Amino acid sequence: MAPSPSHLLLALAALLLCSISPIPVACSRTLPSTAATTTVNVTSFGKAYTKVCDAERFAEMGLNMSAFPYCDASLPYADRVRDLIGWMTVEEKVGNLGDISHGAPRVGLPPYKWWSEALHGVSSTGPTMLFDDLHSKPGNHSGRATVNNATVFANVINSAASFNETLWNSIGQAVSTEARAMYNLGKGGLTYWSPNINVVRDPRWGRALETPGEDPYVAGRYAVNFVRGMQDIPGHYSGDPSARPIKTSACCKHHAAYDVDNWHNQTRFTYDARVSERDMAETFLRPFEMCVREGDVSSVMCSYNRVNGVPACADARLLSGTVRGEWHLNGYIVSDCDAVRVMTDNATWLNFTAAESSAVSLRAGMDLDCAESWIEEEGRPLRDYLSEYGMAAVAQGKMRESDIDNALTNLYMTLMRLGYFDNIPRYASLNETDVCTDEHKSLALDGARQGIVLLKNDHGLLPLDPKKTLAVAVHGPHARAPEKIMDGDYTGPPCRYVTPRQGISRDVKISHKAKMTIYLGGINLYIEREGNDREDLLLPKNQTEEILHFAQASPTPIILVILSGGGIDISFAQKHPKIGAILWAGYPGGEGGNAIADVIFGRYNPGGRLPLTWFKNKYIEQIPMTSMEFRPVPEKGYPGRTYKFYDGPEVLYPFGYGLSYTKFQYETSTDGVSVSLPAPGGHCKGLSYKPSVATVPACQAVNVADHACTETVSFNVSVTNAGGRGGAHVVLVYTAPPPEVAEAPIKQVAAFRRVFVAARSTATVPFALNVCKAFGIVERTAYTVVPSGVSKVLVENGDSSSSVSFPVKIDLSV
Ligand SMILES: *[C@@H]1O[C@H](CO)[C@@H](O)[C@H](O)[C@H]1NC(C)=O
Ligand SMILES: *[C@@H]1O[C@H](CO)[C@@H](O)[C@H](O)[C@H]1NC(C)=O
Ligand SMILES: *[C@@H]1O[C@H](CO)[C@@H](O)[C@H](O)[C@H]1NC(C)=O
Ligand SMILES: *[C@@H]1O[C@H](CO)[C@@H](O)[C@H](O)[C@H]1NC(C)=O
Ligand SMILES: *[C@@H]1O[C@H](CO)[C@@H](O)[C@H](O)[C@H]1NC(C)=O
Ligand SMILES: *[C@@H]1O[C@H](CO)[C@@H](O)[C@H](O)[C@H]1NC(C)=O
Ligand SMILES: *[C@@H]1O[C@H](CO)[C@@H](O)[C@H](O)[C@H]1NC(C)=O
Ligand SMILES: *[C@@H]1O[C@H](CO)[C@@H](O)[C@H](O)[C@H]1NC(C)=O
Ligand SMILES: *[C@@H]1O[C@H](CO)[C@@H](O)[C@H](O)[C@H]1NC(C)=O
Ligand SMILES: *[C@@H]1O[C@H](CO)[C@@H](O)[C@H](O)[C@H]1NC(C)=O
Ligand SMILES: *[C@@H]1O[C@H](CO)[C@@H](O)[C@H](O)[C@H]1NC(C)=O
Numbered sequence: 001m002a003p004s005p006s007h008l009l010l011a012l013a014a015l016l017l018c019s020i021s022p023i024p025v026a027c028s029r030t031l032p033s034t035a036a037t038t039t040v041n042v043t044s045f046g047k048a049y050t051k052v053c054d055a056e057r058f059a060e061m062g063l064n065m066s067a068f069p070y071c072d073a074s075l076p077y078a079d080r081v082r083d084l085i086g087w088m089t090v091e092e093k094v095g096n097l098g099d100i101s102h103g104a105p106r107v108g109l110p111p112y113k114w115w116s117e118a119l120h121g122v123s124s125t126g127p128t129m130l131f132d133d134l135h136s137k138p139g140n141h142s143g144r145a146t147v148n149n150a151t152v153f154a155n156v157i158n159s160a161a162s163f164n165e166t167l168w169n170s171i172g173q174a175v176s177t178e179a180r181a182m183y184n185l186g187k188g189g190l191t192y193w194s195p196n197i198n199v200v201r202d203p204r205w206g207r208a209l210e211t212p213g214e215d216p217y218v219a220g221r222y223a224v225n226f227v228r229g230m231q232d233i234p235g236h237y238s239g240d241p242s243a244r245p246i247k248t249s250a251c252c253k254h255h256a257a258y259d260v261d262n263w264h265n266q267t268r269f270t271y272d273a274r275v276s277e278r279d280m281a282e283t284f285l286r287p288f289e290m291c292v293r294e295g296d297v298s299s300v301m302c303s304y305n306r307v308n309g310v311p312a313c314a315d316a317r318l319l320s321g322t323v324r325g326e327w328h329l330n331g332y333i334v335s336d337c338d339a340v341r342v343m344t345d346n347a348t349w350l351n352f353t354a355a356e357s358s359a360v361s362l363r364a365g366m367d368l369d370c371a372e373s374w375i376e377e378e379g380r381p382l383r384d385y386l387s388e389y390g391m392a393a394v395a396q397g398k399m400r401e402s403d404i405d406n407a408l409t410n411l412y413m414t415l416m417r418l419g420y421f422d423n424i425p426r427y428a429s430l431n432e433t434d435v436c437t438d439e440h441k442s443l444a445l446d447g448a449r450q451g452i453v454l455l456k457n458d459h460g461l462l463p464l465d466p467k468k469t470l471a472v473a474v475h476g477p478h479a480r481a482p483e484k485i486m487d488g489d490y491t492g493p494p495c496r497y498v499t500p501r502q503g504i505s506r507d508v509k510i511s512h513k514a515k516m517t518i519y520l521g522g523i524n525l526y527i528e529r530e531g532n533d534r535e536d537l538l539l540p541k542n543q544t545e546e547i548l549h550f551a552q553a554s555p556t557p558i559i560l561v562i563l564s565g566g567g568i569d570i571s572f573a574q575k576h577p578k579i580g581a582i583l584w585a586g587y588p589g590g591e592g593g594n595a596i597a598d599v600i601f602g603r604y605n606p607g608g609r610l611p612l613t614w615f616k617n618k619y620i621e622q623i624p625m626t627s628m629e630f631r632p633v634p635e636k637g638y639p640g641r642t643y644k645f646y647d648g649p650e651v652l653y654p655f656g657y658g659l660s661y662t663k664f665q666y667e668t669s670t671d672g673v674s675v676s677l678p679a680p681g682g683h684c685k686g687l688s689y690k691p692s693v694a695t696v697p698a699c700q701a702v703n704v705a706d707h708a709c710t711e712t713v714s715f716n717v718s719v720t721n722a723g724g725r726g727g728a729h730v731v732l733v734y735t736a737p738p739p740e741v742a743e744a745p746i747k748q749v750a751a752f753r754r755v756f757v758a759a760r761s762t763a764t765v766p767f768a769l770n771v772c773k774a775f776g777i778v779e780r781t782a783y784t785v786v787p788s789g790v791s792k793v794l795v796e797n798g799d800s801s802s803s804v805s806f807p808v809k810i811d812l813s814v
Pocket of ligand 4: 264
């Protein structure tokens with residue numbers, strides 16, 4: 001685009017500001033005389049350079065690196081970033097607002113591709129990750145490193161079922177090591193748009209497999225652990241958080257209230273999520289707040305959908321207000337890919353032109369525009385909107401250069417922290433030998449085993465003893481499940497791939513003549529995936545028929561293994577006497593076949609618990625997917641959502657359900673606790689009470705935001721393994737608000753811990769619940785408050801057979 005008079009004016013104004021301003025302002029500077037006008041190869045660093053600030057690299061470009069303070073490693077990152085932006089013209093700045101950034105070769109800045117994914121392993125999704133594919137591209141690969149595969153961990157819904165925070169963190173660490181190795185080899189980026197932490201509000205959502213399930217606190221803890229695994233560098237946990245070096249950059253997505261992909265012609269691109277402030281604070285935002293505040297994530301992605309009319313990526317309140325202002329994000333905000341274009345092209349908002357959509361997003365706090373693909377517009381190829389229409393927006397006075405500078409500051413601060421300019425010595429020697437290591441593969445196997453959930457086990461049918469069971473018959477569409485099914489979505493090619501049938505065949509002969517039948521069924525990514533919500537919660541009809549047929553024909557009860565992300569209504573199997581055992585294996589990744597066999601043959605005692613409610617199909621007939629409320633809507637006859645607000649009859653297996661090959665029993669160290677909380681200055685909040693309640697307390701609740709919140713409730717849970725087989729067990733601690741409070745959750749997860757308990761022994765598990773965090777509820781006007789009255793702590797076993805609870809009396813003293 002040719003510079004218009006207004007550009008010249010802008011440039012003049014910038015120069016003027018540069019010379020008169022006492023404070024450093026971003027402005028375009030004249031290049032040192034050594035600067036060359038030759039073009040450089042801007043497609044990548046090439047093999048030799050893994051950092052921007054390499055004097056030789058500058059010399060090759062005809063530049064003198066010492067003339068660029070942004071390469072002076074002795075200066076603070078913030079000063080270097082200010083210097084870098086100061087060299088750039090407005091055109092150059094605008095050219096760096098898209099995910100395939102143009103760089104500014106004139107001043108030594110190469111282009112950078114921002115879009116990489118690592119949901120459950122380094123993924124080939126996006127334009128950055130370059131796995132070598134020896135089969136489809138048979139060229140000459142000798143003389144350079146090839147990376148064909150990466151470790152594919154079980155999908156996130158599986159990992160969530162392990163309820164093991166250490167596992168979540170370890171996966172993040174392994175993935176970031178493989179990512180850094182790929183980066184060193186010129187095959188990958190440093191910025192990863194994972195994890196996906198939207199709460200599974202409706203059981204039909206197609207992306208349940210990518211997420212940690214339906215509980216906002218569990219999703220938040222998953223985010224914190226995975227993000228810290230991806231980002232933290234030992235020895236750099238504290239210090240100035242905005243300048244803390246990070247290993248790779250993670251991104252919590254998709255902010256906010258995004259959980260409809262394509263349901264009855266409602267697509268995520270145009271869907272307007274009508275949500276109450278209460279649901280926003282209590283559920284939709286909670287994992288994101290934990291991710292930013294406790295995980296110190298370096299990026300957040302805004303979603304396609306609108307929230308109460310406003311597209312999420314143009315919502316200043318959601319972005320600069322909440323993410324940056326309240327939660328203090330140290331990092332950048334990126335759009336979901338094409339979210340800006342969608343605002344204009346699909347005419348969902350205010351008839352904005354391309355320049356207007358670009359400007360309003362940037363001003364709302366979005367820093368980077370991701371585009372999904374090249375398109376043809378006005379007869380020329382175009383990718384993202386911001387770098388394409390940014391200059392028009394500036395010329396029309398709709399986009400301020402200071403807004404652009406803010407965005408670039410957030411972007412380059414992140415790249416500084418990643419060592420993009422200087423490298424990070426401890427990671428500089430990672431190479432292809434650090435991808436698919438034995439250690440990573442065994443972590444993938446262990447993780448897959450930890451997430452398997454035992455749903456039924458009549459008369460101890462499982463585990464099978466391979467010495468006694470000489471052969472099994474193996475049936476069902478997933479017996480030879482291809483990688484596509486076992487690996488789920490957002491993956492790269494796995495290091496090693498084992499089908500369930502291969503896993504099982506290591507232990508016993510597979511014969512059809514065998515007495516024992518194992519059926520591997522479930523659904524797949526044609527039924528549930530990004531862009532495709534489910535029509536129902538059933539198995540394909542012919543599969544149900546086939547399972548019943550095998551059950552009937554088999555001399556002994558059969559074993560059913562279900563692969564799926566979301567829950568499946570297998571009511572027909574739950575009580576069927578000829579279906580003796582049921583396992584849910586999610587989509588368990590490259591090592592999945594081995595994990596399933598380890599559980600079937602007793603090398604691993606399953607300890608996973610469902611991270612989401614398995615509803616009966618009838619439930620979805622009672623509520624459209626687009627009803628966003630979590631609480632029941634009596635006037636429309638809609639039931640509540642998730643275990644927190646639904647306790648009706650249409651639950652097949654509840655949230656937290658999961659059996660073991662052994663029996664666990666609980667005891668708590670207390671049978672009741674009293675806590676006294678001062679109500680500062682007598683400021684009490686009102687609550688809604690059930691109609692039957694005659695008298696209400698003088699001080700009904702205190703607002704946690706006005707409170708120091710130092711009070712804790714401490715107790716031990718002793719878990720006794722009463723059986724003869726050791727096993728991991730998840731202690732899931734809920735709190736329940738005082739029963740007289742109306743519209744409150746039935747219960748909510750307050751803490752959880754996975755522990756190993758040896759056969760016939762007891763493990764003591766200590767808990768210290770912060771009163772505000774664990775007993776807080778969100779009242780009507782969206783304040784989080786601690787209610788006066790008798791709340792409850794509940795510890796529930798996965799088989800619902802045993803649970804312990806004790807009252808917690810909370811006095812609010814005025
Ligand atoms: C630029 O670098 C890329 C990647 O190293 C290489 O494939 C390409 O041939 C180079 N182009 C030029 C013009 O040197
Ligand atoms: C590069 O710049 C530095 C600092 O401005 C100067 O001291 C040095 O002489 C320059 N080197 C060359 C080769 O121009
Ligand atoms: C393959 O590439 C290597 C290193 O670049 C070169 O030495 C070799 O001759 C090439 N082989 C063929 C068959 O082109
Ligand atoms: C979706 O739209 C198509 C085409 O307009 C229509 O035929 C179909 O019935 C719609 N489906 C639903 C579930 O509304
Ligand atoms: C959005 O609009 C563009 C341009 O009209 C169209 O090609 C595309 O299919 C639309 N996308 C959706 C999701 O409606
Ligand atoms: C958008 O344009 C359409 C068609 O010109 C018009 O009917 C509608 O009122 C406009 N909407 C807004 C918000 O300006
Ligand atoms: C990769 O790293 C390992 C460990 O640092 C080293 O032994 C090996 O030589 C490196 N391989 C290559 C090809 O550089
Ligand atoms: C490893 O990657 C190559 C190249 O993409 C692929 O052909 C191969 O199947 C992968 N290995 C496994 C075990 O999937
Ligand atoms: C069920 O039907 C589908 C679609 O016709 C088919 O692809 C699949 O193989 C069948 N499954 C079974 C278990 O028969
Ligand atoms: C929990 O158990 C430990 C010993 O295992 C004991 O020191 C501690 O006092 C107990 N805590 C509570 C709250 O009972
Ligand atoms: C939790 O995960 C870690 C890392 O994989 C593993 O070492 C540990 O055994 C797991 N804990 C339990 C109790 O299963």
